[in-house]
Amino acid sequence: MRTLPLLLLVPVLVIACAPVKLIENTRVSIGDTYSVDPQLRWASVPARPGLDLWTVDGAALDSVMFIKGVADGEAVFRGPIRSGAPDDDKRPKFRTEMTPSDIAELFVDSYALFRNQKLETAGLRPEKFGTEDGFRFEMTWVTPAGLEMQALVAGAIIKKRLHAVVYSGARAHYFPKYRDAVEKLLTSIKLQ
Amino acid sequence: MKLATQVLSLILALSLLAGCATPRGAPGALTDLKPGERPALATDEAGLWMAMDRVEANLKTSGHVVTDPALNSYVQGIVCRLAGPHCASIRVYIVQTPHLNASMAPNGMMQVWTGLILHADNEAQLAYVLGHEIGHYVRRHSVQLFRDVRLKSNATLFLNVLAGAAGVGFVGPLIQLAALSSVFAFSRDNEREADEVGFELMVLAGYDPHEAAKIWEALLAQRAATKDSQPSIFFATHPPTGERVATLKALAEKTRTAPGELDLGRERFLAATGPFRATMLRDELRLRRSAATQLLLDRLAASGSAPGEIQFFQGELYRLRGESGDDVKAIAAYEKAAAAGDVPPEAHRSLGLVLMKARANARARAAFFRYLELRPDAQDGAMIRDYLKRLE
Numbered sequence: 001m002r003t004l005p006l007l008l009l010v011p012v013l014v015i016a017c018a019p020v021k022l023i024e025n026t027r028v029s030i031g032d033t034y035s036v037d038p039q040l041r042w043a044s045v046p047a048r049p050g051l052d053l054w055t056v057d058g059a060a061l062d063s064v065m066f067i068k069g070v071a072d073g074e075a076v077f078r079g080p081i082r083s084g085a086p087d088d089d090k091r092p093k094f095r096t097e098m099t100p101s102d103i104a105e106l107f108v109d110s111y112a113l114f115r116n117q118k119l120e121t122a123g124l125r126p127e128k129f130g131t132e133d134g135f136r137f138e139m140t141w142v143t144p145a146g147l148e149m150q151a152l153v154a155g156a157i158i159k160k161r162l163h164a165v166v167y168s169g170a171r172a173h174y175f176p177k178y179r180d181a182v183e184k185l186l187t188s189i190k191l192q
Numbered sequence: 193m194k195l196a197t198q199v200l201s202l203i204l205a206l207s208l209l210a211g212c213a214t215p216r217g218a219p220g221a222l223t224d225l226k227p228g229e230r231p232a233l234a235t236d237e238a239g240l241w242m243a244m245d246r247v248e249a250n251l252k253t254s255g256h257v258v259t260d261p262a263l264n265s266y267v268q269g270i271v272c273r274l275a276g277p278h279c280a281s282i283r284v285y286i287v288q289t290p291h292l293n294a295s296m297a298p299n300g301m302m303q304v305w306t307g308l309i310l311h312a313d314n315e316a317q318l319a320y321v322l323g324h325e326i327g328h329y330v331r332r333h334s335v336q337l338f339r340d341v342r343l344k345s346n347a348t349l350f351l352n353v354l355a356g357a358a359g360v361g362f363v364g365p366l367i368q369l370a371a372l373s374s375v376f377a378f379s380r381d382n383e384r385e386a387d388e389v390g391f392e393l394m395v396l397a398g399y400d401p402h403e404a405a406k407i408w409e410a411l412l413a414q415r416a417a418t419k420d421s422q423p424s425i426f427f428a429t430h431p432p433t434g435e436r437v438a439t440l441k442a443l444a445e446k447t448r449t450a451p452g453e454l455d456l457g458r459e460r461f462l463a464a465t466g467p468f469r470a471t472m473l474r475d476e477l478r479l480r481r482s483a484a485t486q487l488l489l490d491r492l493a494a495s496g497s498a499p500g501e502i503q504f505f506q507g508e509l510y511r512l513r514g515e516s517g518d519d520v521k522a523i524a525a526y527e528k529a530a531a532a533g534d535v536p537p538e539a540h541r542s543l544g545l546v547l548m549k550a551r552a553n554a555r556a557r558a559a560f561f562r563y564l565e566l567r568p569d570a571q572d573g574a575m576i577r578d579y580l581k582r583l584e
């Protein structure tokens with residue numbers, strides 16, 4: 001019972017303390033599905049299975065997360081979350097027949113697993129992901145630490161798998177700081 | 193990083209306390225807190241208050257607090273009705289989170305989580321839980337506990353928990369309070385005492401005493417349905433046991449009240465919390481614990497208020513659960529909601545989404561058109577218009 005609070009403190013996206021790697025500012029492949037021009041000097045930090053996580057100032061402040069192909073029936077975030085969070089099999093899951101509206105909801109519910117609050121989405125619209133038909137939306141929330149966050153989500157279902165890029169940052173300062181660069185990164189997506 | 197600094201100074205404050213050679217006052221020797229009373233400077237109790245003042249400053253500026261003045265003054269009003277002369281010393285913070293909790297810090301900071309408001313049927317039930325928390329405060333249980341813990345030379349537990357919190361870099365009110373409320377797991381005697389005080393206060397304030405056992409019963413059922421998937425902090429520290437329910441039932445039976453005078457405060461409760469019900473239900477649904485949410489929806493539906501809204505959320509539960517046959521159930525619920533009238537425009541969007549999947553294109557189009565008609569500036573309008581094009 002009394003160890004519960006310490007387990008609550010598992011950081012949101014980072015799992016282990018593996019080394020940080022600088023991303024070269026040349027074309028970078030994301031999995032084997034597409035490639036991007038990074039635009040900034042990102043550092044790659046360790047992340048959950050199926051994700052790549054890049055940051056400039058630290059993953060709690062700003063990050064670009066690449067969700068590299070969630071299969072039908074899989075959760076967006078896999079692996080341990082915190083004490084009391086539902087196991088993988090009880091988490092909200094991606095389905096290939098999902099509409100962009102469903103996917104926006106899937107994101108919100110997946111972020112709620114981390115005890116984020118006041119989750120809202122806005123501006124859901126169709127938008128190309130590379131050459132594929134995709135979607136974009138914005139998301140805001142308050143972290144358990146009380147920090148107000150904002151995110152831009154771009155994604156598409158490619159070969160029955162959900163691919164997405166989530167740029168998120170502290171709303172007051174970090175999110176606006178790299179937004180333009182991330183917009184360019186998104187335009188640079190080229191399917192392989 | 194400001195938050196981390198705050199926690200570090202909190203730890204410092206507590207370590208100074210823990211380092212004191214002789215504790216002042218023995219456990220059990222505490223008198224009730226008098227209205228407006230503050231602990232004498234340089235006591236361990238003053239240190240505890242100071243630490244809580246910092247947590248409170250942190251909570252106040254965090255994004256978690258519901259700032260709506262009407263809801264805040266409603267809950268503060270219940271506290272005042274219960275706490276009488278202590279009213280001015282208790283500051284209520286309504287925290288937006290679907291988890292069930294209410295807590296009271298020794299310095300007068302009271303937290304009421306929206307999950308608790310959502311699960312109460314009426315003002316009398318909410319008043320009982322608030323009265324229980326006021327009981328912990330007036331009886332100074334946290335000071336007693338703090339001293340007990342120190343006597344058992346476990347003061348490092350406080351410090352370890354807080355130090356662990358500081359290690360993350362960002363530490364906020366929810367984490368701190370989760371940590372603190374598990375440290376502040378009061379003894380069974382203290383819990384029994386708070387139950388009694390809460391009961392006494394609600395009876396003195398004229399509320400129906402039978403509601404005290406009823407909210408525990410509802411929470412008991414809720415916990416059974418939730419199983420272990422989402423254990424709440426409140427349940428960890430306040431086990432809704434059968435014994436608790438039985439004791440309160442017996443107390444209510446013994447209480448002499450004139451018939452017809454008992455106050456449930458149901459109308460006031462619905463008027464004050466109604467505007468937030470949709471937000472609270474949305475937060476509840478995000479936990480994706482459909483069995484527990486179904487129990488809650490059944491209770492809300494039985495209460496008869498806002499039938500359209502409740503039916504809409506019933507539809508949402510089916511749509512999100514997505515088991516076989518749920519699409520048909522969802523459509524039926526949305527249609528029932530629309531017929532009831534008081535339904536949010538989003539019900540038409542949800543109906544459209546389910547119908548689109550069922551390839552009922554014409555009906556899906558009609559539902560999406562209705563949504564855009566009711567929400568001309570819908571945030572997802574561009575996407576909905578794209579669906580409409582695809583459904584042509």
Ligand SMILES: [Zn+2]
Nearest residue numbers: 328383386430
């Ligand atoms: Zn208690």
